[in-house]
Amino acid sequence: MTAVATPASAPSRRRSLTGVIGIRHLATPAVVVVALIADYLWVHSLRLDSIEQRTLNSGYLVGRTAEHLKLTLVATVLIMSIAVPLGVLISRVRARWVPPLVLGLANVGQATPAIGVLVLLTITVGPGVGVAMTSLVAYSALPVLRNTLIGIQQVDPTLIEAARGMGMRPAQVLWRIEMPLAVPVVLAGLRTALVFCVGVATLATFVNAGGLGDIIVNGIKLDRDPVLVTGSILTASIALLLDWAGGLVESALRPKGT
Amino acid sequence: MDRFLSYVGRHTDDLLQQGLEHATVVGTAIVIATVLGVALGVTTWDRPMGRAAAVATTGTFLTIPSFALLGLLIPLLGLGWTPTVVALVVYSLLPITRNTIVGLREVAPAILEAARGTGMGPTRTLLRVQLPLAWPLILTGIRVSTQLTVGIAAIAAYVAGPGLGNEIFDGLSRLGSKNAINQALAGTLGVIVLALAFDLLFFAVRRLTTPRGLRV
Numbered sequence: 501m502t503a504v505a506t507p508a509s510a511p512s513r514r515r516s517l518t519g520v521i522g523i524r525h526l527a528t529p530a531v532v533v534v535a536l537i538a539d540y541l542w543v544h545s546l547r548l549d550s551i552e553q554r555t556l557n558s559g560y561l562v563g564r565t566a567e568h569l570k571l572t573l574v575a576t577v578l579i580m581s582i583a584v585p586l587g588v589l590i591s592r593v594r595a596r597w598v599p600p601l602v603l604g605l606a607n608v609g610q611a612t613p614a615i616g617v618l619v620l621l622t623i624t625v626g627p628g629v630g631v632a633m634t635s636l637v638a639y640s641a642l643p644v645l646r647n648t649l650i651g652i653q654q655v656d657p658t659l660i661e662a663a664r665g666m667g668m669r670p671a672q673v674l675w676r677i678e679m680p681l682a683v684p685v686v687l688a689g690l691r692t693a694l695v696f697c698v699g700v701a702t703l704a705t706f707v708n709a710g711g712l713g714d715i716i717v718n719g720i721k722l723d724r725d726p727v728l729v730t731g732s733i734l735t736a737s738i739a740l741l742l743d744w745a746g747g748l749v750e751s752a753l754r755p756k757g758t
Numbered sequence: 759m760d761r762f763l764s765y766v767g768r769h770t771d772d773l774l775q776q777g778l779e780h781a782t783v784v785g786t787a788i789v790i791a792t793v794l795g796v797a798l799g800v801t802t803w804d805r806p807m808g809r810a811a812a813v814a815t816t817g818t819f820l821t822i823p824s825f826a827l828l829g830l831l832i833p834l835l836g837l838g839w840t841p842t843v844v845a846l847v848v849y850s851l852l853p854i855t856r857n858t859i860v861g862l863r864e865v866a867p868a869i870l871e872a873a874r875g876t877g878m879g880p881t882r883t884l885l886r887v888q889l890p891l892a893w894p895l896i897l898t899g900i901r902v903s904t905q906l907t908v909g910i911a912a913i914a915a916y917v918a919g920p921g922l923g924n925e926i927f928d929g930l931s932r933l934g935s936k937n938a939i940n941q942a943l944a945g946t947l948g949v950i951v952l953a954l955a956f957d958l959l960f961f962a963v964r965r966l967t968t969p970r971g972l973r974v
Contacts, residue, residue, distance in 0.1 A: 528818070623933060699823035699824060712826075720917065732828075733826075735822075736822040740818065
């Protein structure tokens, strides 16, 4: 986190990171810490039966959390390396009808329920981590693809004209003008994808791919509220913290002057 | 493909029933969320702290994964329709509240001045001037929320909620059988069709309810 929130190393890049990291930016971690402590104290005050003990021990919890984070972060890296270049590529296509078609397909894709994608893949390929990862990437890549396209399309055409007039080659225009100006929109898409990934990764449990969904499902199936609540709070905490971190990255990487 | 069509043909009644339940649960949640979201927007739009808090809080709700939110609601509300509707309402709040706030803020001060000049009180100004002008934007928020919740409602089937998600989870539990894929496919496509149907509905509502002066 320190790497993200180091206004000292780049004081000119951010108008007032010190001002922005005020109470507003501390609210999320504060809520998460309070929720986790409250859950811990509550579970500790209970006499757990053997079923609950099987789930509510640090080994199991840490293991599932690690699986969840791994699924989420690997999927996000894959999405970043697939969807961003793909978006750039599509924005280069000369045929005018291609980008709207892709945007339309992306919208329909977004209406597809994640659980449907996951189950269909599982039935056709078989359960496992690979299938969970594929659905995560397929489902969460859409906002990144869409935002990359939109981010590049919304760059002021007069700026591109000016860059060309200065003698920049198309590759230079892309790398030095269009991409930097698209960064905020692309990052917003990535942040959305990150949150989607945490959510879809909870469904990985249905295809035996682990993650925190295991704990939630145990809680529901065995009718044990402490298990259910602990799994849910851990999942929600991860989602909130990753989104929070994404927000910090977003404000740190915004190009100067926008 | 043939097998899928014959499956759909044999189970039309079930699928329609589940689709109807799915639409009902989404519709109920959206109506409740619209009332709450618009009320929240109306009370906070002209207070900087208030509207920031409203958007931040409802935004936090939207970040929580649906399965985790359902998990937190079950100990309080049990299984079935109730936690499903509550979860969907919670997810729908951000787009509706945010768009209400933005819509109300976009009404030009001169128009408010004119309303006051014609002798309208604050309540009448709100109902006759501000909300109608903000309506297209509010409606967009409602539409975004609907698209969002149609998909999320599929997961609720796991906690004994209604709808097409049951078809998907049934397919999963019959992994290896002939009909597993047909069932999962029917459920998934059903959700997409429902989302498109809702979109069409909003298109019509938008045409019918936009104040005449705002139509393009």
